[in-house]
Amino acid sequence: MRAEIIAVGSELLLGQITNTNAKFMSAQLADIGVDVHYQTVVGDNPARLEETIRIAEGRADLIIFSGGLGPTKDDLTKETIARHAGVELESNKQALQSIEAYFERTGRPMTENNKKQALVLKDSVVLENRYGMAPGMAITVNEKTYMLLPGPPHEMEPMFRDEGIPYLQRLSGSKEIIVSTVVKFFGIGEAELEHKVQDLLDSQTNPTIAPLASKDAVTLRITAKAKTAEAAHSLIEPVLSELHNQAGEFIYGINEDTLSSKAASLLISAGLSISAAESLTAGLFTALLAEEPGISASLKGGMTVYDVQAKIEQLGLDRKRIETYGTVSSECAEALAERIREYFHTDIGIGLTGAAGPDTHDGKPAGTVWIGLAFKDRTKSYQLRLSGSRNTNRLRAANFALYYLIRELETIKSQN
Amino acid sequence: MRAEIIAVGSELLLGQITNTNAKFMSAQLADIGVDVHYQTVVGDNPARLEETIRIAEGRADLIIFSGGLGPTKDDLTKETIARHAGVELESNKQALQSIEAYFERTGRPMTENNKKQALVLKDSVVLENRYGMAPGMAITVNEKTYMLLPGPPHEMEPMFRDEGIPYLQRLSGSKEIIVSTVVKFFGIGEAELEHKVQDLLDSQTNPTIAPLASKDAVTLRITAKAKTAEAAHSLIEPVLSELHNQAGEFIYGINEDTLSSKAASLLISAGLSISAAESLTAGLFTALLAEEPGISASLKGGMTVYDVQAKIEQLGLDRKRIETYGTVSSECAEALAERIREYFHTDIGIGLTGAAGPDTHDGKPAGTVWIGLAFKDRTKSYQLRLSGSRNTNRLRAANFALYYLIRELETIKSQN
Incomplete structure (x- = not known):
């Protein structure tokens, strides 16, 4: 029809x-x-x-x-x-x-x-x-x-x-049932994802796979038609696992999952507490996490440290180190993550620093962002080079922090 | 065409x-x-x-x-x-x-x-x-x-x-010029505003006045047609001042102004510094302020204090006082504002606490919010009773804090 x-x-x-x-x-x-x-x-x-x-x-x-x-x-x-x-x-x-x-x-x-x-x-x-x-x-x-x-x-x-x-x-008089599963990706562009899974996209008729770009994520909708819901699901299942094979590192959730809901549910179910020290995002990371009801079990607190003086005084960052490496650096992001983790006595600390734009910040071009993640036994950091407007960059930085957090939590989960 | x-x-x-x-x-x-x-x-x-x-x-x-x-x-x-x-x-x-x-x-x-x-x-x-x-x-x-x-x-x-x-x-090659001015209101519903300015709405043909409701603000668009931009503006001017007469307390800006851009420009031009301690909004207030380029001149920092222990330990709130009045109270909001102001050595401190929902918090129904504003010589607080979902309530709470801040800054500006 x-x-x-x-x-x-x-x-x-x-x-x-x-x-x-x-x-x-x-x-x-x-x-x-x-x-x-x-x-x-x-x-x-x-x-x-x-x-x-x-x-x-x-x-x-x-x-x-x-x-x-x-x-x-x-x-x-x-x-x-x-x-x-x-x-x-x-x-x-x-x-x-x-x-x-x-x-x-x-x-x-x-x-x-x-x-x-x-x-x-x-x-x-x-x-x-x-x-x-x-x-x-x-x-x-x-x-x-x-x-x-x-x-x-x-x-x-x-x-x-x-x-x-x-x-x-x-x-x-239709007897057919339609079932859809939406798969959500982050950290990969629409064109790059399609290129990666081209064979899968081309070969599918039932289920069909349709790409959908949104501002902060890329989405594939898998839609199957069958006589029963069970039969439709069993058509979707192999496509889903093939997607995991081909681009699993970029998959963060399905259907209604958002980056913050996924991060929140992984934190809560693992019983891990978290805090964040934010410069360019100025509270956006904790604000996104707090969208999820029940997050108070994990989110202990955060600090917005918007200028160098605040970073040094309130969080006790090493002044020499900051002067050597600058505030937009791996060293600063990791120090923020480590210090906020100690400050709020949490299992995980997140540090966000960078140049949101439109101007350079501390000598680094707009869009340069460092994200630090501190755990009891290790600290790591990631660099982003973003190209959006000031507030697109800020939101993307907070979303990337959620994405890296999800990857860490998935690893922790699979090891237990 | x-x-x-x-x-x-x-x-x-x-x-x-x-x-x-x-x-x-x-x-x-x-x-x-x-x-x-x-x-x-x-x-x-x-x-x-x-x-x-x-x-x-x-x-x-x-x-x-x-x-x-x-x-x-x-x-x-x-x-x-x-x-x-x-x-x-x-x-x-x-x-x-x-x-x-x-x-x-x-x-x-x-x-x-x-x-x-x-x-x-x-x-x-x-x-x-x-x-x-x-x-x-x-x-x-x-x-x-x-x-x-x-x-x-x-x-x-x-x-x-x-x-x-x-x-x-x-x-x-149009010879007629169309000029629009958008007037932005906060803290008043669309129906209430229309009722307040009904005569003005009814009597206008050029310029026309069209109401437009959005999620977080109410907007009136004044549109004039004339041979020159100057002539169009002089048609708009008297309507604008009549709106100020009839509903001025709810007007926070025009055209591209947002609550955060307005608050930021008032802060920066007054040379006043600010910090915020946030509970239910968890960083959303500072994140909104930080949308504006140049805000680092005023925004020194903020703290997300998501549980009672963090409020007491990290901000040094009086444990007895919190136990007496609860965390969702005028006393707690004012204490948060005062303590964060001292903590970051700023001219203004903002405190946000409340029950975002969906559940009650500390015995208060979802949607109960207290906003504190601390200045060198005085502290005040406002209560909100919101009825939206968890995240609508959080956003509205942050927006109300910006709105009250704007009113204070406008008063300070008019006194200087």
């Missing part, structure tokens, strides 16, 4: 709101195996809406509309589809009752144009609106299926999920 | 990401008087993309594309437009140099397919990508203007705003 999603509303074309409806519907449709080929946005203009419907009918079997079901004279979706498809509008008793009940409940006066909202396409299946007045509806005419949904996301989403999707599943 | 926005990317059709690019571009185009009639999303499929272009050409003079300029073989926007419009692709020297420089800077290996990103449509105007590799471009062929922009919003947005929009303004 090929689908097109049409959002109707001039406020979308004016850039006043974002079309989150198309994303929501597309994700739901992907899960039941319906291919969305186009998403279109058109204004509250009946001629342009009708032309949009005509184009959609030439390339889709299922056309889903959101918006334009309201009570004002701008709301023309039903009327336009009725005229175009040659279907009458009739007042729906159940819808009218629920609209009257709404006005009684809220004590607001009901106007004549509110009754318009009870009009539905004749012989359509009415979809109940539990969070607003306008009912949704679905109808198949001349082998095309039209589904009409309200525009406000808090009305549309439950209606589509709870009534729209089951309607489409009944319609297609 | 009639425009159509085409976003290219299968990840949009799979519902993996939201098409925020269409919203951003539409709002910018509305500001310069370009009517967007359609937004379309199509996948990484050359035949369907070409059909989409053909349809767009039948109904728009300006077609703006986002996405599909990347290095992978899925990225086909340039190639498809080149074939469709009969324009060659040629390697752009400047773009190639900037890509090579990127790889040199980051020390990552450059692959053959990265070179593809330096290809541009022959005779097009190249739009510089300051935050990524793929250059944008614009060209007019057979009376249709095509503008190609990268997909990632952090690359597309500055490119479109700083190069795309001025290009279109030159193209249209």
Whole structure:
């Protein structure tokens, strides 16, 4: 089944709101195996809406509309589809009752144009609106299926999920189940990852593997179709382990995992405590870790040491050493990690120092970052050369620190 | 000029990401008087993309594309437009140099397919990508203007705003100038603000005033049209001062101001130093302040004290006092502010403590936050009762601390 999603509303074309409806519907449709080929946005203009419907009918079997079901004279979706498809509008008793009940409940006066909202396409299946007045509806005419949904996301989403999707599943009589696993990578670019796993990407049809770049991570979505969820999972499993073989060092998690949630859960389950001394990130590393509930079991504290004097005085860094190597150095990052670990009496200490930009810092070009990790028996450090803006660099530095921490914690875990 | 926005990317059709690019571009185009009639999303499929272009050409003079300029073989926007419009692709020297420089800077290996990103449509105007590799471009062929922009919003947005929009303004030779001023509010809800300034909203036609809610602030956009920028500004000026009369206490800045940039510039210009002791926010306050270049002149440091023991030991809080009042209290917030101020020898100390959620903390319900501000001669504190999720509460707490800081700094400034 090929689908097109049409959002109707001039406020979308004016850039006043974002079309989150198309994303929501597309994700739901992907899960039941319906291919969305186009998403279109058109204004509250009946001629342009009708032309949009005509184009959609030439390339889709299922056309889903959101918006334009309201009570004002701008709301023309039903009327336009009725005229175009040659279907009458009739007042729906159940819808009218629920609209009257709404006005009684809220004590607001009901106007004549509110009754318009009870009009539905004749012989359509009415979809109940539990969070607003306008009912949704679905109808198949001349082998095309039209589904009409309200525009406000808090009305549309439950209606589509709870009534729209089951309607489409009944319609297609599909017996196939779709299962997806999202694999998350860090420290590798999209192009480099694709190059690394090219053979795997090329050879797959079921499951399919689709790359997805985001600002701070690269993601692959593995999607399998099968008769049962178990069978779908057993198609995904070998692809997942092949990815681990080919690019395992860059994998930090799956599905809902984030760098901070993964680091937090590894810390908590290992019973290890942590603290951080941050210069360029100025608290961002501890702030990211603290996004996770329960982290107080591991995160003891941190210190933002934003100038050299603070580094030396408050953390007791060796003044000579700092003067010799500079604050943007392996030596400084390791000293920060070691000293903060002692200061808060934790198992692990993290040190972050560097030149966030836009200017050089202590003679080092913007984007130069050193990350130190101190443990009871060893200290190590990593250098980054970042090329983003000041705050992209700061966020990437904090994320890299989480990534190196995850790698260490995974190693510790595998040794126990 | 009639425009159509085409976003290219299968990840949009799979519902993996939201098409925020269409919203951003539409709002910018509305500001310069370009009517967007359609937004379309199509996948990484050359035949369907070409059909989409053909349809767009039948109904728009300006077609703006986002996405599909990347290095992978899925990225086909340039190639498809080149074939469709009969324009060659040629390697752009400047773009190639900037890509090579990127790889040199980051020390990552450059692959053959990265070179593809330096290809541009022959005779097009190249739009510089300051935050990524793929250059944008614009060209007019057979009376249709095509503008190609990268997909990632952090690359597309500055490119479109700083190069795309001025290009279109030159193209249209428009004689009317549109000037906007965005006024930013904090600590007041959208509905409450609209209620407060209802008369002003209702009575305006030029300039217009449009409210816009975002997650952490409420914004009003004042937009004036006039023959000259000066004339437009003189239309905006009286509206701005009327807003200050009616809701001035909630205004923290205009245009690009953020809470952190405003607080930073006030701190730096007053020559005041600052430090913070953070519990629930765990470094987020200092991390936000450090987003601003030059802040090292004022931000001396901070401490994340995530458990009671750390608060008492590392900051020397009075154990008895903490036991009497609890860690989520006015007394604790003020003590944190006072002690961190002494610790880092700064003019101002900030203390943040509270129950971020999801659970109660120290007997206080989730969302209870205390913010302390310590100065040489006085200490004060504010209570918040927030109702969001854990991380919404943490961010709002840090933003409220910035807001209270701004109010104090504005008062100090007006007294000098």
